[in-house]
Amino acid sequence: MMQTVTHAPIGTIGWTERTGGVLSAGERLSLAPALLRNLGSLVAGRAAMATRMHAGRRNTVAPDALAPPNSPLAREAEAAVQDLLTPALLNHSRRAYAWGAALAALDDIEYDRELLYLAALFHDTGLPSQVPSVDFTVRSAELARDFSDRHQVPAVQRELVTNAIALHHTPGVTLDFGPEAFLLSAGAAVDVFGLRSDQLPDGVRRTVVQDYPRTDFKREFSALLRTEAHQVPHGRAWYLHHYALSTLTIRLAPFHG
Template identity: 35%
Template sequence: MVPETPAAAAALSVVRRFCSPALLNHCVRSYFWGAMYGAAHRIAYDEELYYVSALLHDLALTEAFDSHTVPFEEAGGRLAWAFGTAAGWPVERAARAEEIITLHIRADVSASADPEAHLLQVATSWEIVGRHAEQFPSDARAELLTRFPRLGFAGEFLASFEDQARRKPGSAAAVSIRNDLATRITANPLEGPSPS
């Protein structure tokens, strides 16, 4: 189910090196949630492109790659572009990874317009605030959370977004904080007891 390509392996190496265990598991789960949703809805997508984008989508929240002036999703998109070109991707393919990551916390993108961005939006909104809960059966939730536990992800993520909001008050992260992200994270069913 995970693409076996040099770029996919390199993306996993990058996030293992620079992300905390909780953030690493979030990025991996984001790929699997999106793939699960895509299969259920028969959405055709580029597996390698989606995998790399899902793994790298929060890299700019890490200390090593945090930008003090650019919103994290834009900085992360630029990192994905650099990663893609270094991996030997054509410029257009690297630009797609940049676009997917930049869009992942913006207004909804339809599956027909951009399947990879749509999958990442669905996956991350489920991961963070529990949106689309009906799309993810309890047995699938339990299995994925056992393989890739949350490890205090909600608190770590909220602290990152609060920090982003303080430093970048015009960013999408700041809008999320003003829209009571803390309450929505707490209400996420993934933060409760594991489903049986």
């Protein structure tokens, strides 16, 4: 009797390590509905903010919900990424955690704060890829895995972190992939493109950017994505660059810098 071979879903760590993060024609097509939904949400959100009708005017998030975990592992992770990230990317990683935590509060999502913080800090450490046709998240996940092994993070939790990192720039990440993966993807999308920023309280947006300044993030990150798109043709950065017009959508995100 023949066995059916099943592959890991698009964007997961298993898929990314198997394919190098390169999308087939069928996979690119399958991501189109999620990409179109995201683009529609971006337009609707910006329109709501421009007319002062956005949900963030009515929503509230407790300030302590945004604070990163104050644990030895979190502090060690902070120290570990200092030499791996530019100042702009380090603050982006911190903001991605804060936005994800804020959305978790709004959506009443339970998650592991330490694991989300670890994933957020490491998610862009491999950007841009130094290996042709191998997505940068392979290296980011490898660095997070090595750190987790050195600090005796249990294997199950370690793989939750690496999976969140691998998934984070895949259109359409849902809670089915786990709360940490969903919140990292959502938090990074707030910071890069402004997706769902209209749902965040105005005070939260101001506070997070004040605490973790953007320092010309848009310019630096756009250039990194273009480099990644060139390095990994048909990868997810290439997909976002060509079909989500990432350079333009990043420029239009509702943040200065």
